[in-house]
Amino acid sequence: DTAVSQTPKYLVTQMGNDKSIKCEQNLGHDTMYWYKQDSKKFLKIMFSYNNKELIINETVPNRFSPKSPDKAHLNLHINSLELGDSAVYFCASSPGLAASTDTQYFGPGTRLTVL
């Protein structure tokens, strides 16, 4: 039973296209996240939702729009894809917002390649 799952695992697309990545967690957690890992393995938070509400929104282009239809899902939609969007995108979840006690569990990642 996968705790945090993402689809698709690989995504190859052309510049200018619009694509979505889906994330689901079956841990009953209240908080979900999207992280971006670039080609140098640098990992940076993009968004965080708690009980379907946006609570963290880092400096991310507005071409990126997260959507949380319910607590168990956090999807990432990207408009007008650019070469620089090529990266591995990780979804994560945690029971709540307290970093000291609420461990974040990561999905396996989605490798996005923009040609």
Place this chain on the structure above:
Amino acid sequence: GDSVTQMEGPVTLSEEAFLTINCTYTATGYPSLFWYVQYPGEGLQLLLKATKADDKGSNKGFEATYRKETTSFHLEKGSVQVSDSAVYFCALSPTGTASKLTFGTGTRLQVTL
């Protein structure tokens, strides 16, 4: 802003060698500190954590001590195995209620027979 600095890799060791991966941080207040591990083709897994000064986190033979005076959280293991080959990330989360991990750049560890 908050930041985490890790030693550059890759680190290549023979099996049963001693491992140290250095990590220092910059943050206000008293952040929580973490080590995450990423095995090839997988997502990150929490390896260990420490939430206050002088705490020692430990798991699977790995240890790290939260040193406020040197703002460090170095990862150590007395005897590495081939199965420890992975990328190791040091991270912090600031004090407060919003859980927001700031990661270092990761250190690749390769253990050979």
